[in-house]
Amino acid sequence: MSEQPIIDVRGVWKRFGTVEVLRGIDLAIRKSEVACIIGPSGSGKSTLLRCIAFLEAYSEGEIYIEGELLGYMLDGGKRIPASDSEVARVRRNVGFVFQQFNLWPHMTALENVAAPLRLARGIPREDAAGRARRMLEKVGLAHRAEAYPSQLSGGQQQRVGIARALAMEPHIMLFDEPTSALDPELVGEVLQVMRDLASEGMTMVVVTHEMGFAAQVADKVLFIDHGKIAAAGSPHEVFRRDENPRLRQFLQNYFDRNVFWQNAGEAGIG
Amino acid sequence: MSFNPAILTDNWAAILDGMVLTIVIWAAGTVIGLAVGLLVAIGQLFTNRWVAAPLTLYVAVMRGTPFLIQLFVIYYGGPFFGLDLSPLTAGIAGLGFYGGGYFAEIFRAGFLSVPPGQIEAARMMGMSRFQIIRHVQLPQMLVIILPALANMTVLLSKETAVLSVITVNELTSVIQSIGSTTFAFAETLLFLAVVYWAFLEIVTAAARRLEKRVGRFTLRGQH
Amino acid sequence: MFDTAIIIKSLPMLLGASVWTVIYSLTSVAIGFCIGTLICAMGLSRSGVGRAVAAFYVSFFRGVPLLVQLLISYYCLPLIGLNVPSSVAAVGTLALCTGAYLAEILRGGFLGIPPGLIEAARMVGLSRAQILTRIEVPLAVRLTLPALVNETTMMVKASSLISVVGVLELTRLAQNIATSTFQPLEIYLTAGAIYFVINGAITFLASLLERSFRVEKAA
Numbered sequence: 001m002s003e004q005p006i007i008d009v010r011g012v013w014k015r016f017g018t019v020e021v022l023r024g025i026d027l028a029i030r031k032s033e034v035a036c037i038i039g040p041s042g043s044g045k046s047t048l049l050r051c052i053a054f055l056e057a058y059s060e061g062e063i064y065i066e067g068e069l070l071g072y073m074l075d076g077g078k079r080i081p082a083s084d085s086e087v088a089r090v091r092r093n094v095g096f097v098f099q100q101f102n103l104w105p106h107m108t109a110l111e112n113v114a115a116p117l118r119l120a121r122g123i124p125r126e127d128a129a130g131r132a133r134r135m136l137e138k139v140g141l142a143h144r145a146e147a148y149p150s151q152l153s154g155g156q157q158q159r160v161g162i163a164r165a166l167a168m169e170p171h172i173m174l175f176d177e178p179t180s181a182l183d184p185e186l187v188g189e190v191l192q193v194m195r196d197l198a199s200e201g202m203t204m205v206v207v208t209h210e211m212g213f214a215a216q217v218a219d220k221v222l223f224i225d226h227g228k229i230a231a232a233g234s235p236h237e238v239f240r241r242d243e244n245p246r247l248r249q250f251l252q253n254y255f256d257r258n259v260f261w262q263n264a265g266e267a268g269i270g
Numbered sequence: 271m272s273f274n275p276a277i278l279t280d281n282w283a284a285i286l287d288g289m290v291l292t293i294v295i296w297a298a299g300t301v302i303g304l305a306v307g308l309l310v311a312i313g314q315l316f317t318n319r320w321v322a323a324p325l326t327l328y329v330a331v332m333r334g335t336p337f338l339i340q341l342f343v344i345y346y347g348g349p350f351f352g353l354d355l356s357p358l359t360a361g362i363a364g365l366g367f368y369g370g371g372y373f374a375e376i377f378r379a380g381f382l383s384v385p386p387g388q389i390e391a392a393r394m395m396g397m398s399r400f401q402i403i404r405h406v407q408l409p410q411m412l413v414i415i416l417p418a419l420a421n422m423t424v425l426l427s428k429e430t431a432v433l434s435v436i437t438v439n440e441l442t443s444v445i446q447s448i449g450s451t452t453f454a455f456a457e458t459l460l461f462l463a464v465v466y467w468a469f470l471e472i473v474t475a476a477a478r479r480l481e482k483r484v485g486r487f488t489l490r491g492q493h
Numbered sequence: 494m495f496d497t498a499i500i501i502k503s504l505p506m507l508l509g510a511s512v513w514t515v516i517y518s519l520t521s522v523a524i525g526f527c528i529g530t531l532i533c534a535m536g537l538s539r540s541g542v543g544r545a546v547a548a549f550y551v552s553f554f555r556g557v558p559l560l561v562q563l564l565i566s567y568y569c570l571p572l573i574g575l576n577v578p579s580s581v582a583a584v585g586t587l588a589l590c591t592g593a594y595l596a597e598i599l600r601g602g603f604l605g606i607p608p609g610l611i612e613a614a615r616m617v618g619l620s621r622a623q624i625l626t627r628i629e630v631p632l633a634v635r636l637t638l639p640a641l642v643n644e645t646t647m648m649v650k651a652s653s654l655i656s657v658v659g660v661l662e663l664t665r666l667a668q669n670i671a672t673s674t675f676q677p678l679e680i681y682l683t684a685g686a687i688y689f690v691i692n693g694a695i696t697f698l699a700s701l702l703e704r705s706f707r708v709e710k711a712a
Binding site: 055092098100120121168 | 385387388390391392393394395396397398399401405409413
């Protein structure tokens, strides 16, 4: 039973018109696994994550969430688009954290977390508020519950975004570059929340540029290039075994930039 | 040229009735227009193209043809479809559907002004299409489109005068008939202009105040 | 039964009358543009009187229904001894009214012109009037073209109201045919379609003009 992957991506292609963004992705994530997806911009890594959430409809292949086909129904071997409510049902246990947070600006932090509980789950107002408060506590923001998103720093907004997703008690959390829109000094607080979540056994798929996070936390690192998984394995395997020239180049660029900033910091210009 | 204000005071009861009817027509037309506009915009954006295409044509026709012609079609053409409407009913319906075309464009722009990421977030949280419209899109866009809605509502109040052409007894019609029976055109028509002008100024000022209050309310949320 | 024969029969007459609709509305927009420019310049001037007059003008002509303005010019001009043909009075009224709207549109355009461009014109020795007509107006028109086109289509529609004061144009002729044939639906739908096509054509021509402006920008 534990052998069945909680996310099962089989031969997925995604086309925008004539552009092939994903070209045959196979990927299996097991319960409590943390997978980090890395790759150059435009490689298709965010598109893959959005397909796993069915924010994008994939063109070919199948994605199973906890054993259920996502986004389509099989009708005598033919694939037909599933209804909105069916999609919502299959992905009810999937939480998504956006690069741009996507908090609703007309609601307080607490309402951002509580409103979906009321609306989508029909939880009574009091209970929803209570659960929302516990979730904000979990991400260290209980004291900011009444603040509007615009009154919060980027890091705080993203933590509210995580609390909002966690409140639905998901089995899977998807993170789409959760720290890319943040000022460097705010990245740490968000990564810490994610680390805690991983240590609690949450199944996580994280699209990220934070190689340090990937190296420390991930069970599995996937390098995506030109719409294909070009390298995959444990962080140790992927970061050390760099016979793939594209991966070597990608990692080289990344480390060069960081070494530059490290040196710049020591020289007092950073 | 003589100027005899008594002509107005002698007919004050009829004039007052005309004013009241003008405001009733305006209010009813605005309510219908807002409802039609919202439904049309939702139909254009959130259904399939077989619904959206006719609605888009409807908006284009309402905005591309004279209100007077639209009134004629409803009032004189109505009996063709078995719709024998009174001038007042035809006028209010006409004003509502005319305004609906413009309101629809405003609502549509409003829906499109809400960043798509916020709608994706709501979808990921399992909210239904209707819940997303009601709880995520409408509250945000109303603040943004309020000036445009207020502006259109003010414009509609002026269009009520056109209803006099299909013999609705609103203010312009009342004043015109007083003018043509007494030949006191200067007194009556200048009075009419001043009444509309004052009314428009008051309504516009009220709309500005409302915008400011709502603007202050959203300052809390937006920046 | 919906009678297509009456439409085909009356179409040539309606199209003929629509020429007057186009002439009246475009003439009033052209005159209104001059009025609007003047009012706009007054509104942006340093003179307090000029600004007050401009504000009063815009407020009045935008605050009173066009139909009421038309009735005033129709019934009251003769009272002060001005016996002009009703079509002239009507076009004049349309022009005064659209002038108020155009003034507001142009105001946005004038304020959108980078001040450096005006300073450059002043430094090369252009007069105040030259700066207005050669620099500011052309730039303001380019900046506000969509709004100006929209106002033009509004005037095509608004010109239907001059039928009420007895000027023969598309709406008036449609009324005449409708009452004599007792087939109002067919006739008014046809008239509406003609207005729709006129405004469609104006919007299309404007898009060509806008494209030529874009070429300018690229060059």
